[in-house]
Amino acid sequence: MPIWKRNLFVCWFGMFVTGIGMSQIAPILPLYIKQLGVQDSGSITQFTGIAFGITFIVSAIFSPIWGIAADKFGRKPMLLRASLGMAIVIGSMGFAHNVYELIGLRLLQGIITGYSTACTTLIATQTDKEHSGWALGTLSTANISGSLLGPTLGGFIAEHFGLQNSFFVTGGLMLVAFITTLLFVKETFTRQHKHAPRMKEVWSSIPQKGLTITMFITGLVLTIAMYSIEPILTVYVTQLSGNARHAALIAGITFSASGLANILAAPRLGKLSDRIGAHKIIFVSLIVAGIIFIPQAFVSNPWELAGLRFLLGLAAAGLSPSVNTLLKKITPDTLTGRVFGFNQAATYLGAFTGSVFGGQVAGWFGFRAVFFMTSGLLLLNALWVYQKVYRTLNKSSQAA
CATH class of the missing domain: 1.20.1250.20 (MFS general substrate transporter like domains)
Incomplete structure (x- = not known):
């Protein structure tokens, strides 16, 4: 092996x-x-x-x-x-x-x-x-x-x-x-720098700064989107089912649906990104995920919500691994740890921000507003990715 x-x-x-x-x-x-x-x-x-x-x-x-x-x-x-x-x-x-x-x-x-x-x-x-x-x-x-x-x-x-x-x-x-x-775990590691470069030197060594920043923000937006429903999920399911007794169980199933789909689809979409390009997977996944959030605001029972969350998980599965794959390809090996560290920081920040965002929006504007605003956030991110990543990499591949 x-x-x-x-x-x-x-x-x-x-x-x-x-x-x-x-x-x-x-x-x-x-x-x-x-x-x-x-x-x-x-x-x-x-x-x-x-x-x-x-x-x-x-x-x-x-x-x-x-x-x-x-x-x-x-x-x-x-x-x-x-x-x-x-x-x-x-x-x-x-x-x-x-x-x-x-x-x-x-x-x-x-x-x-x-x-x-x-x-x-x-x-x-x-x-x-x-x-x-x-x-x-x-x-x-x-x-x-x-x-x-x-x-x-x-x-x-x-x-x-x-x-x-x-x-x-x-x-x-x-x-x-x-x-x-x-x-x-086996690793053959050779230290490249006797003295750690300063942040300014690290940043100047990154060849495609715009793409790197776009990937950080995409990871942040994705995590905000996935965590935005967490503060309201149990209450929303209770409202849909009219049965508070099993609300926690149904909410758990509903929440797990997207994760299960993600587990099933992530390796396959990762393999597909190796063939057609990670930037294409990111762009399409953002659009599909943004669209799927909208009907979640209009479901009539928790099982419809669970089904849509499963579809959301299938779409979102293409995002995180494709972001990491693209970061790997545009980052020198000597700086990979730093770049992935910042990307992970954006993910943690997104988890916290998403939870606060979902709870506050629901409190001020109602449950449906959470889905609409999250959808808008993902679709705006898709537009930005198209302008900054999709078109840039397509031009590069055509020139090559």
């Missing part, structure tokens, strides 16, 4: 577990905060928002830093640092004595994260051009799978074995990821 395929398998498992670790706290966080001594419902809500959001904000700040470190010291050391660090920090959350210790550990989790960035950089630099789209598409399904399973796993363990054990189990899985990375 080629080294890059073995590394892909190990990185997939590690990113899958990391996705679980980042998402498993969502359904149990308010309950755990109450168990830590906060009884007032208003205070529980406030502390929950702080504890949940702080990890993504801090991760957005530190992802570029770990990307620089990956280019400087190698990708495998960053994988080992992140997996062992998260194993310790997430496991320690089960020993928190009060809500402030929990928030501090969530902040620390955001600081030490970077497993996904290092994995993406490692696979992008090791995989040959003919297979890069398929490899990055396969890798992109790992975090999605973990994010889907995380809330379910966290809730199941908390209900049957206690809230603290959710953290212990996830910490144990991260420790397994650390051990498998240590034993099986």
